[in-house]
Amino acid sequence: MTVSRRTSLLVALVATFAPISWGWVASNSRIQRDAVVLRAKKNDNIGRRKLLETVVAGSAALVVPSVANAAVQRAVGGAEIDCREQGNCLEIGQLDGAVGWNWGGKDRCDASDPRCGPDGKLGDLPTGKPIPAVTSKITHVAEVVIDIGREESGVLHLGFYGEECPASVRQMLQFLTSGIATTSKLAFENGMGVKSSPVSLLQGGKIPDIVPGKVVDFGVPSQAAAYSRARGLRTAGDEFVPQPRPNVDDTKDDPFVRQHDVAGLITVPSKGIGYGGSGFESEDEAFESAFQIIADAVPALDKGKGRVIGQVIDEPSMAFLARLASIPTKKGIKGVVPGLNSGPPLPKVSIYDVTVKPVQ
Incomplete structure (x- = not known):
């Protein structure tokens, strides 16, 4: 997508805050996509840009493909179902069934x-909840393009409260x-024997964790991997x-x-980007939980634990947020401890592109 085309889209979005026709395109059993495609081969950036430009130019509506004829298996493994019905999951060693860990059968x-x-x-199919009421002036709009697996993409349009939370x-x-x-920068530009790079969602950005239906x-x-x-x-x-x-002092006054x-x-x-997660992550992993978008009310994040800076x-x-929040996850902590629903998404979810535009 050309810069002028993307700029025009974001300016129009900012001016009206009206819904625009991006949405997400899902695919199962390589469903026919004869209307709109928001996905191209990852190794063909030019083709991908042209497809996105075509979508914008055509102002296409939200596409939900027909899945009536898709052959999909049931969800829970037969062993888990049987032992739950008989009440003997622990006796026969079916830990998944005993703790309610449905995935993996x-x-x-x-x-x-x-x-x-x-x-x-x-x-x-997941459906989106109402748009949050705008309670603070939106000063910047970001467009985040996200890939789910190999055949699905979607877009999030985010607005930020730059006047009330300027540092954040x-x-x-x-x-x-x-x-x-x-x-x-001097340490890296003057041959000090080390190498590094600014940490950005554009370089190695992912969705590392999902609390289903919530976060x-x-x-x-x-x-290092990025x-x-x-x-x-x-x-x-x-x-x-x-x-x-x-530095934690950078955002403490917001x-x-x-x-x-x-x-x-x-x-x-609350301390700023880089202070999410458990707090025990190494510097290399410090930005793994940089920010969150909630898909439902999460009171546990109040009382100084999190700072809302946009919507x-x-x-x-x-x-599309509802779709992201419904993606199946690896169960438990990093997919290791059973019995918990939150964890990394099963399909690979990565950030394809990000564009930011100030509101004039």
């Missing part, structure tokens, strides 16, 4: 099917575009130095402008 739905829920069962929004915009650099996490799980992948290297090497967390009481709000850790601004984006 041989008979489960396809994780790439939009109807496949977090518990591995087929359900209805400034930090967020850096993370979304050029990257956060907390180490002196979608965004971040860079490993700076650095090496962007440069076509096997590893970052011993000379690589990750960016440290930003107020807590609203509670986490509706879907579609963007929240960052989703159109209906197609709310629908």
